[in-house]
Amino acid sequence: MRFTKMHGLGNDFVVLDGTQAPVTLDEVCARAIADRHFGIGCDQILIVEAARSANADFGYRILNSDGSESGQCGNGARCFARYVREQGLTDKREIVVDVRDGQMVLESLGDEHYRVALGIPAFNPADIPLCGFDTADEYRLDDVAGRTICFAALSIGNPHAVLRVDDIDSADVESVGPALESHPAFPERVNVGFMQVVTPQHIRLRVYERGAGETLACGSGAAAAAIVGMRAGVLEPSVAVELPGGTATVDWAGEGRQVYLSGPAERVFDGELVSSKAGG
Incomplete structure (x- = not known):
């Protein structure tokens, strides 16, 4: 399983491409990948998936370092946007992605900076x-x-x-x-x-x-x-x-109104998961 290590302001991620074949990680595998001593090390694992909605370009899943699933990650979303463009999965400057609880719009601003529409805040x-x-x-x-x-x-x-x-x-x-x-x-x-x-x-x-x-x-x-x-x-x-x-x-x-987050996204390195404990 190929992966890319990325970060947004030091908030770091392992990004996996599940657009061609589904990526399934249980909590044990996710924790093994995220472990900074025995795995790759990251705050979250980002999984790029095929779109689930007709108007979306991709699906987007987020696993925390303890294996639990998250519905939102603004720094990860910027890395997601850079990843899909650099991997040749899209040439669009603005994409719509399905997330667990709705959709997000990601926009490339140039110079490795990206803007994310995070949604409308809820206060109830x-x-x-x-x-x-x-x-x-x-x-x-x-x-x-x-x-x-x-x-x-x-x-x-x-x-x-x-x-x-x-x-x-x-x-x-x-x-x-x-x-x-x-x-x-x-x-x-x-x-x-x-x-x-x-x-x-x-x-x-x-x-x-x-x-x-x-x-x-x-x-x-x-x-x-x-x-x-x-x-x-x-x-x-x-x-x-x-x-x-x-x-x-x-x-x-x-x-x-929508809230927008802007900032950089950096690619650190690419690699391949080979340990069975990490799902490879």
């Missing part, structure tokens, strides 16, 4: 999903890693909780991240973002991703944090999101 707790709350701008839990946590929550194809902090360097990501990710209030777990507002056009962000832990970048997490700041009136409609792996741009025109 039932749509996130977030249990035990009515819709609010901010939620509170009193039993997260032994402390009270206030956060905003939304879904952009996957659930996000965003905490505003004074300084991401001193934020307690290591304990609050996993505690909130697996809190019973989030029945499908949650991506946890720690946001520091620098200026109305610039934020800093760390993200503890469900199924992957803290990563160098999270595209949908960048969008979620920016949206939270925009709704709170502290951020402009276009924001630079500085993550440990680099900077992405989020644009959002407001309620009921």
Whole structure:
């Protein structure tokens, strides 16, 4: 099985082509591929598939490093867009892809930069999903890693909780991240973002991703944090999101509108899976 290793701002991926023959990986195989000591190593595995809808160009599946499936990955989507063009699977600059919970539009901007339409954010707790709350701008839990946590929550194809902090360097990501990710209030777990507002056009962000832990970048997490700041009136409609792996741009025109994520996508190397433990 051939693969390509890619990354978007350090958020790294193993990309597999399932357009000619289906790629089936169970959780054991996915974890073996993602293992950074005994496998290739990655935050997520991206599988390119044939389109499932008449108006789509491709299908797109995402497996986390623990083998669970995700419905959204903005950094991965940019890598997906570069992959299908470089592999000669399409020559379109704009493509539509089927994802688990709908569709995404991916656009090549040139110079290895891509823009992704992530969808329309959902704020209803039932749509996130977030249990035990009515819709609010901010939620509170009193039993997260032994402390009270206030956060905003939304879904952009996957659930996000965003905490505003004074300084991401001193934020307690290591304990609050996993505690909130697996809190019973989030029945499908949650991506946890720690946001520091620098200026109305610039934020800093760390993200503890469900199924992957803290990563160098999270595209949908960048969008979620920016949206939270925009709704709170502290951020402009276009924001630079500085993550440990680099900077992405989020644009959002407001309620009921698509959110867009722009940034680079890099190919690292190509290889072949040969270990039976990794599905080869």
